[in-house]
Amino acid sequence: MADRALLSGLTSEEAAKRLAEFGPNAIARQERRSVGRIARETLREPMFLLLVAAAGLYLIFGDLAEGIFLSAGALLSLSLVVAQEARSERALAALNALAEPRARVMRDSVLVTIAATQLVPGDIVLIDEGGRIPADGLLIEGNALEVDESTLTGEAAACTKIAASADQNPTESDSSKVFASTLVLRGQALAQVTSTGMATRIGQIGAALQNIQEQPTLVQRNVRWLISRLGVLALLFCVVVAVTYGLVRHDWFQGALSGLTLAISLIPEEFPMVLVIFMALGAWRMAKHNVLVRRSAVIETLGATTVLCADKTGTITQNRMALRTIWRSGQGHELSDELLDEPRTVIEAAQLASAVQPHDPMDVAVHAAAGPRSGVDLVRSYPLSPQFLAVVQVWRTDTKGQLVYAAKGAPETILDLCRLDEGTRTKAEQAIHDMASSGMRVLGVATARTDKAAERKPREVDYQFEGLLGFEDPVRSDVPPALRLARQAGVTVAMITGDYPATALAAAREAGIDTAAGVLSGSEAETAPDISRFRIFARVMPEQKLMLVRRLQRAGHVVAMTGDGVNDAPALAAADVGIAMGQRGTDVAREAADLIVLDDRFASVIIGIGLGRRIFTNLRRAMIYITAIHIPVAGLALLPLLLGLPPILYPMHLVLLELIIDPLCSIVFEAEPSEGSAMTRPPRNAREPLFGSAQIAMAALQGAILLVGILVFYLWMSRTGAEPGEARAASFVALVAGHLALAPAVLATDARTAPRHHRWTLWLITAGTSLLLLLMLAVPELREIMRFSVPTARQLGVGLAVGIAAGGWSAARIFFRSGQATTANPGRYTATIG
Numbered sequence: 001m002a003d004r005a006l007l008s009g010l011t012s013e014e015a016a017k018r019l020a021e022f023g024p025n026a027i028a029r030q031e032r033r034s035v036g037r038i039a040r041e042t043l044r045e046p047m048f049l050l051l052v053a054a055a056g057l058y059l060i061f062g063d064l065a066e067g068i069f070l071s072a073g074a075l076l077s078l079s080l081v082v083a084q085e086a087r088s089e090r091a092l093a094a095l096n097a098l099a100e101p102r103a104r105v106m107r108d109s110v111l112v113t114i115a116a117t118q119l120v121p122g123d124i125v126l127i128d129e130g131g132r133i134p135a136d137g138l139l140i141e142g143n144a145l146e147v148d149e150s151t152l153t154g155e156a157a158a159c160t161k162i163a164a165s166a167d168q169n170p171t172e173s174d175s176s177k178v179f180a181s182t183l184v185l186r187g188q189a190l191a192q193v194t195s196t197g198m199a200t201r202i203g204q205i206g207a208a209l210q211n212i213q214e215q216p217t218l219v220q221r222n223v224r225w226l227i228s229r230l231g232v233l234a235l236l237f238c239v240v241v242a243v244t245y246g247l248v249r250h251d252w253f254q255g256a257l258s259g260l261t262l263a264i265s266l267i268p269e270e271f272p273m274v275l276v277i278f279m280a281l282g283a284w285r286m287a288k289h290n291v292l293v294r295r296s297a298v299i300e301t302l303g304a305t306t307v308l309c310a311d312k313t314g315t316i317t318q319n320r321m322a323l324r325t326i327w328r329s330g331q332g333h334e335l336s337d338e339l340l341d342e343p344r345t346v347i348e349a350a351q352l353a354s355a356v357q358p359h360d361p362m363d364v365a366v367h368a369a370a371g372p373r374s375g376v377d378l379v380r381s382y383p384l385s386p387q388f389l390a391v392v393q394v395w396r397t398d399t400k401g402q403l404v405y406a407a408k409g410a411p412e413t414i415l416d417l418c419r420l421d422e423g424t425r426t427k428a429e430q431a432i433h434d435m436a437s438s439g440m441r442v443l444g445v446a447t448a449r450t451d452k453a454a455e456r457k458p459r460e461v462d463y464q465f466e467g468l469l470g471f472e473d474p475v476r477s478d479v480p481p482a483l484r485l486a487r488q489a490g491v492t493v494a495m496i497t498g499d500y501p502a503t504a505l506a507a508a509r510e511a512g513i514d515t516a517a518g519v520l521s522g523s524e525a526e527t528a529p530d531i532s533r534f535r536i537f538a539r540v541m542p543e544q545k546l547m548l549v550r551r552l553q554r555a556g557h558v559v560a561m562t563g564d565g566v567n568d569a570p571a572l573a574a575a576d577v578g579i580a581m582g583q584r585g586t587d588v589a590r591e592a593a594d595l596i597v598l599d600d601r602f603a604s605v606i607i608g609i610g611l612g613r614r615i616f617t618n619l620r621r622a623m624i625y626i627t628a629i630h631i632p633v634a635g636l637a638l639l640p641l642l643l644g645l646p647p648i649l650y651p652m653h654l655v656l657l658e659l660i661i662d663p664l665c666s667i668v669f670e671a672e673p674s675e676g677s678a679m680t681r682p683p684r685n686a687r688e689p690l691f692g693s694a695q696i697a698m699a700a701l702q703g704a705i706l707l708v709g710i711l712v713f714y715l716w717m718s719r720t721g722a723e724p725g726e727a728r729a730a731s732f733v734a735l736v737a738g739h740l741a742l743a744p745a746v747l748a749t750d751a752r753t754a755p756r757h758h759r760w761t762l763w764l765i766t767a768g769t770s771l772l773l774l775l776m777l778a779v780p781e782l783r784e785i786m787r788f789s790v791p792t793a794r795q796l797g798v799g800l801a802v803g804i805a806a807g808g809w810s811a812a813r814i815f816f817r818s819g820q821a822t823t824a825n826p827g828r829y830t831a832t833i834g
Contacts (some may be wrong), residue, residue: 007141007190009106009124018120025119025135025180025196101587103134121193128188128359129383130565130586132181135193136200139163139176142189142357149182163189183588186383188355241641274622277666282615290598291608292582298594301576302612304686305491307557308605309548309575312497312504313441314584315562315602316511317473321361323347323369325440327431328467335369346467350445352376352406353393362443362471379403382458389413390444392458405448405461410539411468411500414444418465431468436502439510440470473507478603480512486606490682492557496537496545504538525551532557542567549574558686562597562605564589576686579605606679614674616690622669623691624699625746629661629739631703632710636735639711646724648714648731652786656776660736660769664743668762672747702745702810706738709806713799725789730799732788733773737803740766745810 010018101116106124116134119125124140127133139145145161164176178191180200197203242256283293293299313319326333326343333343351370354363356378376395384391390409397404407414411432415425428444435442445468448461486493493513497504501519508515514535522540525531526547532555537548542565549571552559561568561575564585569592572578580593581600590596597604636648713734717727743762776782777790791799 007106007124008109010120010122011108015107015118015120015123018122019118022120022199023197024117026117101132101134119193119196121196123193125191125193126188126357126359127178127184127191129184129186130588131184132587133178133184133191135180136195137178137191137193139178139189139191142187145178145187145189146185147178147182148185149179161187161189187381188357188359190357241638245641271623271626274619274626274665274669278615278619278622278670281670282611282619285615286608286611287598289607289611290582290601290604291611292596292598293594294590294596295594298577299612299615300690301558301594301686302560302609303616304558304683304688305560305577305609306683307492307494307552308486308560308562308609309494309496309545309552310562310602310605311564311581312495312499312507313473314564314581314600315605316479316495316513317475317507319361319473319584319600321365321441321471321473323365323469324472325435325470326467327428327435327470330427332431343467346445346469348373349406349447349466350408350443350469352395352404352447353391353408353445361473362441365471366469376404379455384409388458390417394455403450403455405450405458405463407446407448407458407463408443408469411442411444414446414463414465417459417463418446419462420465424465428465428468432500433502435468435470436500437506439503439506440472441499441503443469443471445469475507475510476602478601482603482606483512485679486609489606489609489679491606491609492535494535494537496540496548498540499538501538504536508536522547530555542571545571546574558683560605560609563593568592579608610674610679613678614672616684617675617678618669618672620690620695621672621746622665624695624702625669625743626661626665627696627699628703628706628742628746631700632707632735632738633657635707636710636714636731640714643715645714645718646728648728650787653732656772656786657736657739660739660765663765664739664762668743668759668765669747671761672759702742702807705809706735706742706803706806709802710734710738713802717795722791722795723789725787726791726795729777729783729786729788730791730795732786733791733796734799734803734806736769736773737800738807740769741804741806741808745808748810 102113103116103119104111104113104126105119106112106126107114111126119135123135125134125137127145133147139161141163147159147161149159160175161178162175177194179202180195181202195201195203246256279296279299282299283296286293310316323335326335326346328343328346347366347370350366351373354360354366358364358367376397379394379396381394382388382392388409390407390413392405392407395404395406396402407417411428415428420428432442432444445466446463447466448463450456450461483493495504495508495511495513497507499507501521505515505519517534517536519536519538520528520531520534521538522544525534525537525540525544528534531537531548531551540548542563545561545563545568549559549561553574553576558576560577560579561571562579562581563569563572564581568580569588572580572589572592572594577595578593579595579597580590582590582596582598583600585593585596585600595605595608597608633649633654640646640648710731714727714731717730718724722730740762744759747759776786777788783790
């Protein structure tokens, strides 16, 4: 047994001194991308390389003012991209801070939870089953641990660790040492930290971790493939147009500019930027609602979830166990009553079967009711297993050296251990049923004593049935409204628990889960022909969760699964969306999951599904918009050349368009709030791609209509005797107006709502763009750079009308079809479920 003074831990002042001396308990990791690095990466993009080439041509062979303007515009466009990606980096850094491992440590004689990076040598940490050990240390108190050290040794076999004795030399053996990053498979103990950070064993090999790169998602790989192919195609067009223009019109400078203009217009370089920004900021927004995204690809799957399998304890209920009823010798006793010797005997026996340092809520409740324990020393613990649903602890008394076996667990397991007569067993089973039907979690308690000090296996001794304990675990107040919202969204919620069936049924009724199909046990689910109609699964072992996931997936469902234990990890990894609990979940469960619910609230899971739908929908809209706007830009760069007309677009026009498009894609679309109908629509088909044929067709239609409208307007201007500068200016104004009108049109297409008046960023961009166009037309120097002439008021009016009508026709159609705009409340479902 460790010295009590040692177990009080370090003082806050001493810990601060050691942190300054030894540094944070962290292995060197990849540094965040700096602004300079982001800029260098952006400059390597094809679009910016082409802009640099165009600016160089102007500066060397063309007009100096145009070259300077083009260079300044390219620099401003680069600055916008860098600013947005730097914002994403800050969001990712905030997410990494939330995802940092935590450690429970004694500080100032109090057990507190801190970031594992704040551990220092000398700290006393509590480590238990399912957690990763946060630093190298020496076991000083507690049960024998089974530790997976394969991250260090490569051996999958579990290692047994025991607390160091007073006369043991800790340098002689690793049997009492634990090491950072290794996983506790079984047991609970206290350890004194000996090494942190780069001084740990894992830290000594940590340099290799710096080279690990996060793999791109499927969507990111597809977009990169598309951009690379379009880049090659754009360069080929650039060469063909330049050569054709030079040979036919004998103007190689203008041919090179036309080729570069066409190449720039063909590359949808916004795709990768939008993906990075949406995923990073979307995950950051979800974290603000206590849902941490570990794998960005899961955002694509959230909106398609059809079945959510949720734990009862801690997710549906509060996981705040309160001991309410004690049953012994055919009589029940309320804890509020004055307890006599007989019911107190049950509590004291249950305390002997509970962890010495209680962490489980039921163990905490038992310790609180029993009070201090003395006169016995723990010999060994036998944890619960799928084959034996009870915990047994063996103690040695200080009087006669007897061994006391204390067992608590599933009532049916305890009754089988005690070999009761039929009458006593019938009374006990009736009491179990009555307590469980009222929603209590029921534990059976039994003890056995042996005169000989020789230890025997738990099933080899004769037990005496002590009684039953009934615990209340109320349903969370936010669960019933969250369940109602899940039903509205077409998401089926199934409750999974290891509890007695009657307890599960009572909790399901209180929460509002459909109980019409009854309860199915884990063993029954393995053989049942169809489990899809059941909503309550009881007496489910963690290993059976994987079976439930597989069977629901084979039935065609997209399955989300919550879990918190070591044995939940396979099911979390196999589920389409694995969800771990951040507060009570083990490290291994969090590592296997796609999402971590930081506050363990079921409502946060439902909010996360709604936010996932929002992110997916907005990302799809942004990709439709990007595709649609590149069609008229590319068409207007190429078709006038084919028709023998003066060019409409030059590189400086494309730079100006980029200054409009980038904020629209990355700010307006990303910030679009959830629709009022986001959680009243059924889940989308899981096979439906983010950007499939339907979205491509919609983008092509909207882009083609905008192209035709502006091209016809340009032809009309040219045929009615307008100067090339006038036609170019009015057509460019029409194109910009079409781009601005297209944004709310695309936002309205999927939302089934008309344009909204609260999109202040869109109106701000519109106002800034209008002012910029006025300057381009009003200032002679700018007009000359843009190759504009001042059009008449009639020409400008017609151009604006054409652009707005060709870009915003779909929004107008939706508006008139619906009769009025529907104002969405972005926080409606969040507020509804608390």
